[in-house]
Amino acid sequence: MTGRLTVLAGPTAVGKGTVAAHIREQHPEVWLSVSATTRPARPGEVDGVHYHFVSGDRFAEMVAAGEMLEWAVVHGRASYGTPRRPVEEALAEGRLPLLEIDLQGARQVRASMPDARFVFLAPPSWDDLVTRLVGRGTESEAERAVRLETAKVELAASKEFDEVIVNDEVRRAAQELVSLMRSEKKTASEPTG
Amino acid sequence: MTGRLTVLAGPTAVGKGTVAAHIREQHPEVWLSVSATTRPARPGEVDGVHYHFVSGDRFAEMVAAGEMLEWAVVHGRASYGTPRRPVEEALAEGRLPLLEIDLQGARQVRASMPDARFVFLAPPSWDDLVTRLVGRGTESEAERAVRLETAKVELAASKEFDEVIVNDEVRRAAQELVSLMRSEKKTASEPTG
Numbered sequence: 001m002t003g004r005l006t007v008l009a010g011p012t013a014v015g016k017g018t019v020a021a022h023i024r025e026q027h028p029e030v031w032l033s034v035s036a037t038t039r040p041a042r043p044g045e046v047d048g049v050h051y052h053f054v055s056g057d058r059f060a061e062m063v064a065a066g067e068m069l070e071w072a073v074v075h076g077r078a079s080y081g082t083p084r085r086p087v088e089e090a091l092a093e094g095r096l097p098l099l100e101i102d103l104q105g106a107r108q109v110r111a112s113m114p115d116a117r118f119v120f121l122a123p124p125s126w127d128d129l130v131t132r133l134v135g136r137g138t139e140s141e142a143e144r145a146v147r148l149e150t151a152k153v154e155l156a157a158s159k160e161f162d163e164v165i166v167n168d169e170v171r172r173a174a175q176e177l178v179s180l181m182r183s184e185k186k187t188a189s190e191p192t193g
Numbered sequence: 194m195t196g197r198l199t200v201l202a203g204p205t206a207v208g209k210g211t212v213a214a215h216i217r218e219q220h221p222e223v224w225l226s227v228s229a230t231t232r233p234a235r236p237g238e239v240d241g242v243h244y245h246f247v248s249g250d251r252f253a254e255m256v257a258a259g260e261m262l263e264w265a266v267v268h269g270r271a272s273y274g275t276p277r278r279p280v281e282e283a284l285a286e287g288r289l290p291l292l293e294i295d296l297q298g299a300r301q302v303r304a305s306m307p308d309a310r311f312v313f314l315a316p317p318s319w320d321d322l323v324t325r326l327v328g329r330g331t332e333s334e335a336e337r338a339v340r341l342e343t344a345k346v347e348l349a350a351s352k353e354f355d356e357v358i359v360n361d362e363v364r365r366a367a368q369e370l371v372s373l374m375r376s377e378k379k380t381a382s383e384p385t386g
Contacts, residue, residue, distance in 0.1 A: 012269065038342060056342030060349035071346075072297050075268065076205065077339055079346045104265050104297055111304035146270055149231060149249030153264075153272045156253035 003091050005113055006181050007099045009106040010121035011154035013132040015167050019121060020100035022174045030178060031095040033087055036062065039078035052083065070101070070108035084112070096181045103157050119177060120161035124168040129155070196284050198306055199374050200292045202299040203314035204347035206325040208360050212314060213293035215367045223371060224288040226280055229255065232271035245276065263294070263301035277305070289374045296350050312370060313354035317361040322348070 010016045023030050036052040038059050047053050054062075059079050062068055071081030082099060090097040099109065099116075109116060123129035133147050158164050163180065167173045203209045216223050229245040231252050240246050247255075252272050255261055264274030275292060283290040292302065292309075299311060316322035326340050351357050356373065360366045 012266075038346070056345050060345045063346055064349040064352045066352065070300065073205075073343050073346065076343060079343065104301065107263065107301040107304055108297065111300055111307070114304070150266050150269060150272065152249050152253045153231070153256055153266065156257040159257045159259065 003094055003096065005087060005091060005097050005099060005109075005116040006177070007101060007106050007109050007116050007118045008121060008177065009101050009103050009118070009157075009161070010167075011103075011123070011129065011151055011157070013151075014121050014123050014129065015132070015170065016100055016121045018170050019167060019174050019177070020098070022170050023098065023178065026171075026174065027178050029096055030181065031090040031097045033082055033090075033097065033099040035080050036068075036083055037078060037080045039080075069099075069112050070105045072104065082109070096178075098177075098181065103154060107160070117163065117180075118161040119163045119165055119180070120158040121167050121173065122155070122158060122164050124166050126155075196287055196289065198280060198284060198290050198292060198302075198309040199370070200294060200299050200302050200309050200311050201314060201370065202294050202296050202311070202350075202354070203360075204296075204316070204322065204344055204350070206344075207314050207316050207322065208325070208363065209293055209314045211363050212360060212367050212370070213291070215363050216291065216371065219364075219367065220371050222289055223374065224283040224290045226275055226283075226290065226292040228273050229261075229276055230271060230273045232273075262292075262305050263298045265297065275302070280306075289371075291370075291374065296347060300353070310356065310373075311354040312356045312358055312373070313351040314366065315348070315351060315357050315359050317359050319348075 008016055008020065020032060024032050034048060034052055036054050036059060038054060038056050041047060041053050045051065059081065062081070062083065063071060067084050068081040069084045069087060071079060073079050082101065082105070087097055087099065101109070106118060110118070123132070129151055130148065133151055134144050165173050165176050201209055201213065213225060217225050227241060227245055229247050229252060231247060231249050234240060234246050238244060252274065255274070255276065256264060260277050261274040262277045262280060264272060266272050275294065280290055280292070294302070302309060303311070316325070322344055323341065326344055327337050358366050358369050
């Protein structure tokens with residue numbers, strides 16, 4: 001039994017990065033995928049921890065070699081992707097691999113690893129998501145309308161996922177996710193009945 | 194035999210929209226997929242021809258119902274997607290369905306329709322692509338470097354595709370694509386040997 005990849009995605013501003021950061025700190029048994037990117041490191045970012053910072057040439061080599069589970073050019077400026085080999089190694093070692101990613105990336109992973117577990121991180125309520133999205137109140141009415149329309153579409157994507165976890169509290173949501181990952185692993189290696 | 198979907202993608206500025214527009218005008222036997230979008234129509238754009246212009250609520254309904262072969266929120270502002278049903282109907286009717294799409298969208302379609310034919314539109318040369326990308330010469334040196342790095346990565350994506358067509362001349366590239374779509378259809382319905 002080599003385990004199962006878990007993919008965590010969700011709408012803009014739902015807080016999936018915060019949940020992933022909490023898991024990185026509090027749940028060392030989870031192996032968190034590290035994305036590769038061609039953008040420069042920002043202050044405080046550590047190569048190999050927050051991202052693998054690579055050149056455009058190296059990124060292109062990895063794409064050409066089929067070494068990206070999913071990738072994208074973002075805003076036409078920098079490339080981001082998930083290296084395939086570390087995920088496969090973590091799976092082979094029986095670890096609990098987790099990939100925190102955007103909605104488009106999740107749909108790409110489905111093409112490469114259809115047996116992965118796809119988990120949607122949902123806000124506790126529509127109002128909560130609205131507060132996160134427009135909380136700063138600096139945008140125009142038109143900008144606000146666009147953001148809310150986008151949020152509706154992104155929330156509808158929950159139907160594409162195997163599981164939904166509500167991000168009512170970071171610690172609790174992280175615990176629910178890790179429990180889900182652990183329980184199925186146990187079930188798979190120690191079948192009952 | 195219900196035919197096979199063809200997906201045309203390629204790097205930024207390679208001219209895939211121009212090839213698709215040429216096919217729309219000159220090859221009526223090809224059924225060209227029309228994307229749905231939540232952005233407003235621009236002058237000259239016709240609903241149902243260039244896009245299906247839909248509300249955010251309608252788009253979200255389609256996502257929730259699994260009616261999008263692939264979709265994305267672009268720059269956090271507007272959603273774009275490929276309605277699944279018209280593609281399936283065109284396939285069932287034995288037409289020659291073509292989907293012109295970006296690289297991320299193509300990888301998502303692979304998850305929904307792995308048997309599709311994935312065609313990469315390539316520039317005739319690196320210099321040609323550079324001219325298309327930076328032709329206007331208004332960008333800074335740093336901006337130019339970013340664009341070229343992105344182009345290298347996008348070109349590497351050709352390895353993910355079944356076929357490569359070189360866009361040396363729009364009419365010829367379009368003809369090659371349509372011939373490819375026709376020949377395989379004939380082969381499939383009238384097997385030789």
